[in-house]
Amino acid sequence: MARDRGMLRLVVTRMSRESAGIVSIELADATGRPLPAWEPGAHIDVQLITRMQRQYSLCGDPADLRSYRIAVLREDFSRGVSMYVHDFLHVGSVVHVRPPRNLFPVLPASEYLLLAAGIGITPLLPMARSLSRARAPWAMNYAVRDEANLPFASELESLGPAVTINAPGRAGRLDLAALLAAPHPGLGVYACGPARFIDGVVDAMGHWPSGSLHLERFEPKPVVALPNAPFTVHCARSNLDVEVPAERTMLQAITDVDLPVTGSCLRGVCGSCAVRVLDGEVEHRDSLTTDPDSRVMYPCVSRARAARLTIDV
Amino acid sequence: MASRFAALTEAEVRASLGEIEKPTTDKILDHLDRSCLTFLAHSPFCCLSTSDSAGNCDCSPRGDYPGFVRALDDRTLVLPDRLGNRLADSFTNILDNGHVGLLCFVPGMIETLRINGSAYVTNDPSLMAMLEQDHVVPQLATVIEVEQAYLHCGRALLRSRLWDDEMHDLATEVPSAGTMWAEASGLDADVARAIDEASVAGYKTLY
Numbered sequence: 001m002a003r004d005r006g007m008l009r010l011v012v013t014r015m016s017r018e019s020a021g022i023v024s025i026e027l028a029d030a031t032g033r034p035l036p037a038w039e040p041g042a043h044i045d046v047q048l049i050t051r052m053q054r055q056y057s058l059c060g061d062p063a064d065l066r067s068y069r070i071a072v073l074r075e076d077f078s079r080g081v082s083m084y085v086h087d088f089l090h091v092g093s094v095v096h097v098r099p100p101r102n103l104f105p106v107l108p109a110s111e112y113l114l115l116a117a118g119i120g121i122t123p124l125l126p127m128a129r130s131l132s133r134a135r136a137p138w139a140m141n142y143a144v145r146d147e148a149n150l151p152f153a154s155e156l157e158s159l160g161p162a163v164t165i166n167a168p169g170r171a172g173r174l175d176l177a178a179l180l181a182a183p184h185p186g187l188g189v190y191a192c193g194p195a196r197f198i199d200g201v202v203d204a205m206g207h208w209p210s211g212s213l214h215l216e217r218f219e220p221k222p223v224v225a226l227p228n229a230p231f232t233v234h235c236a237r238s239n240l241d242v243e244v245p246a247e248r249t250m251l252q253a254i255t256d257v258d259l260p261v262t263g264s265c266l267r268g269v270c271g272s273c274a275v276r277v278l279d280g281e282v283e284h285r286d287s288l289t290t291d292p293d294s295r296v297m298y299p300c301v302s303r304a305r306a307a308r309l310t311i312d313v
Numbered sequence: 314m315a316s317r318f319a320a321l322t323e324a325e326v327r328a329s330l331g332e333i334e335k336p337t338t339d340k341i342l343d344h345l346d347r348s349c350l351t352f353l354a355h356s357p358f359c360c361l362s363t364s365d366s367a368g369n370c371d372c373s374p375r376g377d378y379p380g381f382v383r384a385l386d387d388r389t390l391v392l393p394d395r396l397g398n399r400l401a402d403s404f405t406n407i408l409d410n411g412h413v414g415l416l417c418f419v420p421g422m423i424e425t426l427r428i429n430g431s432a433y434v435t436n437d438p439s440l441m442a443m444l445e446q447d448h449v450v451p452q453l454a455t456v457i458e459v460e461q462a463y464l465h466c467g468r469a470l471l472r473s474r475l476w477d478d479e480m481h482d483l484a485t486e487v488p489s490a491g492t493m494w495a496e497a498s499g500l501d502a503d504v505a506r507a508i509d510e511a512s513v514a515g516y517k518t519l520y
């Protein structure tokens with residue numbers, strides 16, 4: 001993956017073990033320059049020296065721009081980035097970081113409920129801190145498998161009684177159906193965690209007013225896709241026709257001809273590759289789109305329904 | 314086959330090299346230690362040697378993101394099969410004879426890591442999922458059970474100046490791939506040019 005010009009060159013300044021499987025990492029500019037500002041919910045793309053790139057939610061304090069903090073869960077049966085971070089990253093390692101973007105912002109609401117599971121606590125920690133500073137009414141339920149292995153224990157503790165840790169043993173397992181049984185207009189629900197947890201929240205909130213739930217997924221939701229067929233994308237702004245063969249993604253095809261669209265997750269979860277559709281029907285295969293008629297598409301996974309599509313690129 | 318030059322016997326070769334000194338055999342590990350694992354995690358390129366049961370050898374280049382030779386533990390490596398290897402010489406050999414040798418490189422580093430072991434081919438779905446790159450899950454992978462691992466001294470790379478920038482000039486003197494392939498097949502320069510153009514486009518598909 002090419003390193004684009006907008007990337008910041010940062011240095012690991014501190015690594016702390018937060019639980020058996022999670023390390024937190026602080027990143028700072030080597031010359032001490034302040035970093036671009038961010039709001040709770042934001043994430044950064046981190047590119048390792050191995051050129052592998054992943055997205056991590058910022059979980060530090062937005063008021064402190066001397067460093068960013070992320071946390072990484074070790075996943076042995078994954079594509080290897082988390083293992084690299086756990087086994088080989090060290091204080092002094094250089095990483096490249098794309099400035100924060102926020103696809104999970106906190107919107108005005110009369111009350112807030114933050115729901116996290118596992119490593120999904122990361123974007124919600126700064127949210128909790130800023131809601132508590134703003135004296136907004138909020139509560140958090142954090143589901144963990146093992147109470148003895150609670151990441152960010154002292155930070156959660158310092159947030160006070162608004163935080164409930166749901167672990168077998170403490171407040172018991174988190175019963176999403178019971179917690180979310182009665183719709184509560186005006187309540188903004190923010191959820192982050194593994195796919196199964198997110199699916200549970202979505203199921204439990206089916207009868208809530210639309211717009212109540214805000215999610216951040218790490219993993220794509222399963223989609224039933226049509227078989228891949230070749231199609232042509234007309235890029236209106238550059239007046240270019242690009243052929244997308246069945247075995248290539250639309251993002252690959254348009255970046256092959258050097259059009260300015262950049263992907264990051266390449267799995268339809270992050271939103272970085274978004275393009276505006278001017279004409280033609282889209283088969284949305286991403287995990288972000290909720291309206292099937294949406295005119296924004298994510299070409300890292302989504303494709304045209306017919307032979308031709310026109311986009312604003 | 315009669316050799317063109319004097320072929321020495323083992324005793325003669327040994328007499329010329331002298332006794333193998335102790336440290337040379339000492340440093341051979343039967344597993345991957347922390348340094349070997351760190352080396353592999355930063356290595357984007359290796360050469361894989363295989364041979365069939367009759368002893369016919371092949372050596373082929375493999376490259377990808379650093380760490381693509383994945384260590385599952387300190388005795389097991391897995392090597393994804395990526396595009397560009399459809400001749401499958403290595404697979405045919407491994408099926409016939411599991412012994413393989415790997416020579417791994419880290420750009421800028423003169424020492425190389427040598428790993429010998431025995432290999433088999435698999436398509437285990439959970440393993441394939443771990444090897445996904447740019448959306449593409451490999452269909453096959455080679456699992457290598459490590460028997461020997463050691464760092465090879467840097468003199469060869471030092472003498473070759475392999476990592477020096479000015480050494481890149483050498484490539485301008487070598488015929489293009491299209492020319493070499495066309496000549497090997499008895500085709501003319503137009504074909505060579507066409508092959509070169511096609512491979513510029515083809516090389517965009519790496520996975």
Ligand code: FES
Nearest residue numbers: 264266271273300
């Ligand atoms: S690259 Fe993340 S949604 Fe397309």
